[in-house]
Amino acid sequence: MTDIADATQDEPPAEPSLGEQEDRAGTDGADAADERADHIRVLRQRGLPHNFVAGGVAARVVGFGSGDAAGTMFKTYIGTQTVDPVDGPVPNPDLDRLDELYVRPDTHGALVDHLNEHGVAVLRGAPGSGRLTTALLAAREVMKAGVVILDSEAGVRRLVPEDGGLQPSRGHVIEGDGRAWANELRAQLLIRLRGQTYRRSPLVIIVDDQVPVDGLEGHVVSHETDDDVRFRVLKKHLTVLLADLPASSRKLLEHERLREDLRGRRAMAEVAGLAAQLARRVRRGDDVDQIVQGLGAALRAKAAKLLGPPPRAGSEGARKPEVSLWARGFLLACVVLDGTTLSRVSRESHRLAELLHGVRSPSSVPEMPLFEESVQDWLNHSDVEFTDRHGHPVGPRHPECRVRISQRGLGEAVMEVLWHDHSGARGPLLRWLDSLVTRGEEDIRVSAAQTVGLLATFDWAYVHEELLVPWASDKGEHSERRRLAAAWALERAVVDPLLAPRIRRLLWRWSQRRAFQACAQAAYGTRIGAMFPAEALGSLERIAQSGMKSVWAAIREIYAAGSRPQVLERLADWSASSRHWLRDDAAQCLQRLSRFGGERAVTAFLKEPDPRADLLRLTRNLLHSPSHAHRQCGWDAIRQWVERAGDEPGLDELVAAFISELPEPGGEGDGLRERFLFYLRLWAHQLPEAEAAVWIGRLVSERWSM
Secondary structure (H helix, E strand, O other): OOOOOOOOOOOOOOOOOHHHHHHHHOOOOHHHHHHHHHHHHHHHHHOOOOOEEOOEEOOOOOOOOOHHHHHHHHHHHHOOOOOOOOOEEEOHHHHHHHHHOOOOOHHHHHHHHHHHHHOEEEEEEOOOOOHHHHHHHHHHHHOOOOEEEOOOOOOOHHHOOOOOOOOOOOEEEEEOOOOHHHHHOOHHHHHHHHHHHOOOOOEEEEEEOOOOOOOOOOOEEEEOOOHHHHHHHHHHHHHHHOOOOHHHHHHHHOOHHHHHHHOOOOOHHHHHHHHHHHHHHHHOOOOHHHHHHOOHHHHHHHHHHHHOOOOOOOOOOOOOOOOOHHHHHHHHHHHHOOOOEHHHHHHHHHHHHHHHHOOOOOOOOOOOOOOOOOHHHHHOOOOEEEEOOOOOEOOOOOOOOEEEEOOOOHHHHHHHHHHHHOHHHHHHHHHHHHHHHHOOOHHHHHHHHHHHHHHHHHOHHHHHHHHHHHHHOOOOOOHHHHHHHHHHHHHHHOOOOOOHHHHHHHHHHHOOOOOOHHHHHHHHOOHHHHHOHHHHHHHHHHHHHOOOOOOHHHHHHHHHOOOHHHHHHHHHHHHOOOOHHHHHHHHHHHHHHOOOOHHHOHHHHHHOHHHHHHHHHHHHHHHOOOOHHHHHHHHHHHHHHHHHHOOOOOHHHHHHHHHHHOOOOOHHHHHHHHHHHHHHHHHHHHOOOOHHHHHHHHHHHHHHHO
C-alpha cells in the first residue's frame, strides 16, 4: 500500500515514554483492557439483532431479487462492500438467483429500452426500492455476457477515456449515493459517455431520489414502488421458498394481518426477510394464524394498547387517560432496561415519569398522585415477567428479581408507537437516555445507547442532531462515556438497510475531523468494522496518523470478527510507513494480537502463504525498527509464539521455520541471528516449559548452518 503521508513528515522529537504509550492505549494494562472489551462485547450482543453473533456478522437468509437485498449478494459473493471497492464482475449464478426471485417493475422495461437506445441511463429512486436489482438484471438483459459493478468512489469521469474502466460486451452498474459526483452529473458528460457505452458496454448510474436532475431530461429513468409491488415481491418469494407447500403459501398471502404488516416494511430487503421468516416457521410446523399473530402489526397494536391513546385534538376539558405517566414511565423503563433488577427499573421509571410530567403541550398534563398507584398497578399496563439472574421465574419480592419483556419484539414496537404517536415524549425520553449513559453501570449505558440507535431508525435526522453529534463531539466530564454511547447507538442503527450507507458516510467524515475521530474509532470497533473491514481499516489509518490515540481497540474487534488476513496486511503496510504513529500502532497491535489463542491466534497464519508473507514483513520491519519500543514489541510477540509452541503439537517447527526466514543476508541479518539465539536461550530459562524454546533454537541453528 502506498503511504499517503508526505516524505517530509516530521518524527516526534523523542520516543514516547512507557506512560505515554499506555495513555495512547487508553488502558491501565493489556489484561484489564482485553477483559473489559470482552465484557462490553457480551453486553452489546444481548441487545443486538440476532444476525450478529460472537463478534462477527452471521449470515442471514435474504432472498436475492428482493430489491436492494442485491447489496447483500454483492457483499456475500463478490467481497466486502466498502467505500472504495474495486470493479468486480457479478458471477452469472448469482444473477440467476436474483432473477429467480425478481419481480419486474414497470421501470425494468423502460430501463432496458433506454439502454438499447442510448447506452447510458440514470436510474433515480429511493434507497431500498429495489434499484440495484433492477439495474443489474436490466444491464444483463441488454448484454448477455455479464455485468460489472464499478468502483463508486472513483466516479464516472474516469470512464470517458478509451482506457476508462468499461469492459466491452458487458453491462455496467455504478451507485452514486453519497458521492459528490452524483450531484454534479451534467448532460454533456452523459453525452460523452454514450460514445463509450453505445452498443458495447451499457452503463446504469444509480442515484438517490433526492439528487437533482435538472438539465438531465432524456437521460433519467425514474424508479418508483408502491404497496402492490411489495406484496408481489412477497408473493414471489413465498411461492419459491414454499414451492412444495403451496397451500400454506396461499393461506399466508390471504391473511389480512400480513398485508397490514407489509405496509410497515420500508425496504424490499425487509420484505425478503419477512418471506424467509414466514417460510422457516411454516416448515417448522407452526400454525399460520399463530405465525401472523406474532408479526409486527400485531405487536404494534399491543404496544399502542399498553401505552394508552395519544391526546385527542380538539377534546374539551381535561380527560384523564387510562394509563398514567407513572405506568408509562415504568413500561418504558422496562423496555430500555430489559433484564435489569426491578429496583433499578422502578427507580429509573420515577425519573422518566417526572421528565414526562414536565412536557408542555396543548393538552393538559395528568396529575401524578404519588400514593394512589403501586408497582402492581403499573404491571397491569405492562407485559413483563420476573426472573432471577439465571432466568428462573421468581416473584417481585425476590432480592434478585429482574424484569424482562415477555414477548420478543414488543419492546421495539413500544418505542416505535411512542415515537410516532406520542411526539411530545420525544424530548424527555432523549434527555432520560442521555442521563443513563453518563452514570450507572456498563449494562445500563449499553442498553440506553442501543435504544437511541433504535430510535435513529425511526427518525434519523432528529436523533442525529439531538444526541449523536453532541455525544460524538463532547469534551466535558463524561466525554468518553458519551462517545462510546454514540458508537453503540450507530452499531444498533446500522442494521437498517436504509441507514447503513448514511452511517458509513458519516463515520468516513468523522474520521477526518479531529473532534469526532475518537467516536469514529470506537464505532469501527463494533459490528460496523466487522461488516465493512476494508473501509474501517482505511479510516482507522487516518485516525492513527494523528497520534491522538492508539486504534488498537478497534483493530482488535475487526480482527476478532474474522477479517484477520486484511488486518494483518494493513498492519504490515503500517510498519513500513514514514509516519511514526502508524508504525507505533503496528507494533502494539502485533504484540497484543499475539496474545490470542485458538482460531484467532496469529500463529495460525504460519500455514497460509499470503498471510504468512504479511506476518513476515510486519515482524521483520519491527525487529529492524530504529525504535527500541517497537523492537521490544516484536520480540515480545515472538516470545508468546514460542511459549504457545510448547502446548500445540507441530507449532514449534512452524515457528522455527518462520524465525529462520526473518534475518535477511547481510550485516543486519547476521546481527539479528545473534539476537535470536540469545533470546531463545533466555526464554528457555524464563518460560515454564523450556523444551519448546530449546527445540526451536536447535532447529533454527540447523537451518542457518546449511
